[in-house]
Amino acid sequence: MLIQIESNKKTGPIVGIDLGTTNSLVAIVEGGKPRVLKSSDGKSLIPSVVSFADEKQPVVGLEAKRNKVADAQHTVFSVKRLLGCGFEDLKPILESLPYTLVQDPEAGLVKIQIGDRAYTAIEISALILREVKKRAEEALGCSVTRAVITVPAYFNDSQRQATRTAGRLAGLDVLRIVNEPTAASLAYGLDKKRQGLIAVYDLGGGTFDVSILKLQDGIFEVLATRGDTQLGGDDLDQTMVRVAAQEILQSFGLDIYAEVHIHSSLLESAESVKIALSTQAEAVLELKLDTRIYRRVWTQAEFEALARPILERTREPCLSALKDAGLQASDLSDVVLVGGPSRLKIVQEIARSIFGKAPNTSVHPDEVVAEGAAIQADILAGNNQDLLLLDVVPLSLGLETYGGLMATLIHRNTRIPTVAREVFTTFVENQTGVDIHVFQGERDRVDENRSLARFKLRGIQPAPAGIPRVEVTFLIDADGILQVAAKDLKTGQEQSVEVRPSHGLTDSEVEKMLASGLENVKADEIYKNLVEARNKAEPVIRAVEKNWDQAKLLLAPDELEEVRDKLDILRQVMQGQKVEAILDATSDLNRSTVRLAELLIRDSLKEMR
Amino acid sequence: MQNAPVDVATVSQRDPLLCTECGHLLDGFLAFHLCPKCHSPQLLREGETYFDAFGVPVQFDLDRGVIEKRFYEISRALHPDRFVSAPAHHRAQSMSRMSFLNQAFQTLKNPTALRELMLSLYGVRTQMGILPSHQQKKVPIPVEIAESWFELQELVVENPASSRPKVAEFEAELKNLRTQGEAHLKALETQFDRLPRELSPELLAILSQIDAELQKQNYFRSIEKDVERIKRNAHSD
Structure with a gap:
């Protein structure tokens, strides 16, 4: 569980990354202001989609999103909903995903089956992060190795760890995991003039968070946070898909859930209709079913009727968060809406009805979290001493005690970092080990909470029952992640604690992935060099081709023959993967055309006269 | 955390305080946590109490406004976010001291938690832990x-x-x-x-x-x- 990153690379920019369910973004602070980094063609969103065309080399982002329908079996999206989850956690959403999930009994993790390989959600997320890193490097023109990554505030320990591990696999030193609504509040309150109590209502693609914050003199203090990690804009698409599925089954006798391509295509159409309905009163959902067409008009009213019960699920967390903070809705000076779905009128209406005031929709719903992450990155870099985030742990942490009950050690909404100590002893004579099982959640019974990890205290000196005293320290760090240490109070000796995460990877598994990841990095580099070599060769080939007719007039036969030879060689090696061969053939061709170039210049000068 | 019965004079009142790293003489509630000279977050001191963390006397009648103000001021300097590029031992010390400060704030703000703290400080209750303590004197219910x-x-x-x-x-x-x-x-x-x-x-x-x-x-x-x-x-x- 203790994943320490020792980095020597203490230079270079620190970027802020919003690793989203649907889209990811990266931002940086320049001159005190956050800026979202864009691709060369001006796009800021990187679709969080990974596609394994040919079941091998993955493509990420926009290109992968295009494969979502055409190559649905090999395309993974919304992977954030799987991060740090076990098979049991995902049963409710299993049917709604067109790709295949399998259970890895050993790690308690789900894996995504692509051809004959199964990937963890961590690996898929790492591929997305690697693409994000590349985007940042292209935009900034330098290497990027350090980042702040955001997560839903209501993410539990396993999900946070999974995110941090993904960052590490992508070659990033993750300096801090920041909660999304907290990050959003930073961007919202950056100008320092904003003071008071605010609520951040953050409805993303797959998760919902609400945080109550106090903003005062540059300190952003989270008072309480609640949420639902399985509720988001995706659910609105799914509900339209269900309606369509029913109608298609009735009219055409076709079960779309059994047809991967149609299912994916329908999901995409539903999303488009949802987006269209945020600005217009009606939208048409059209779907090709082999030779037939399913066509349906959706009105805003009809969509809202379907969406309302889903969005009503945000009410209870909002009220609980207010209660935890000891506040009334009327105490709030602002309610800030964040996340793509907050563009929908129905979402704004529900937020208004929960908090009894018109929500603030002034922040950019897609970009504000990445901007906030960049501001936090800037704070961590030591560039901004005026601002400070004080965050809390979203869920209570406790241990299993006698009778399967939860003994809470750290209550939810406790400021982090925080620490709790517990002294353990033995129950039978000469017992040398004690099993400890850590849970997270608010229920009285541990089996209704989430198992985080188990570990065994070993090496206890043989003694009568109840005599040994081992103090275990549970520390929740500023990332909201648990670290465990143990100390024998009799001997004063520190014990190492090997923690097996219930839904995650052990340190050695991560190390193994990192090692194989390095091979990937090397492969990436080779590919990059290959592209560069080809880019150098192409203009030379084109130039020779363009001037071929003139060359035939100007060059002696043996000179012409040599150019043709060199051109053929270069064309041939261009088909292959050998970088050196391409570079050599390019310079050979270049050399063989020196005389031609001279003649061409002389020729053109003659014409000018 | 507090083992009782304690020396009732708090750490901050006891001796002139020196930086746990460079030995610089520390003065004031902020320096108690962070040496102004070498910027080392101070190691937790033997017997340090939540009252020490805010430089307030051991009593029930506390000025919670002062405590809150000091909490923010100390946090601003001591929080792990300020030590991301610092040496590993400073990072660790910032984390453990900030955890201590967070708990101290939470405890002193809450009347019931403050009473329980005082009882454990003077050894009336053996431990603030969550498991029932057998030594604890049980009061008959009314x-x-x-x-x-x-x-x-x-x-x-x-x-x-x-x-x-x-x-x-x-x-x-x-x-x-x-x-x-x-x-x-x-x-x-x-x-x-x-x-x-x-x-x-x-x-x-x-x-x-x-x-x-x-x-x-x-x-x-x-x-x-x-x-x-x-x-x-x-x-x-």
């Missing part, structure tokens, strides 16, 4: 209220509809007891604050009374929760 509570439960089971006025009556009685108990605790706190901090029989007597009253209050609170549940269930039927 007989009167316990009896009427049992009667009420029976009544609700037998005849939920007609039990409503009785439930309301019982709730009022509970509330009254809670208010009385709170007033008693306040009075005991005032007495405590007037005495010198040495571990005297008078001081201990007051602390034992606080302990007993706290346990009673706990009992009332748990009944209150049960009453809420009964009301909910009866209502939903």
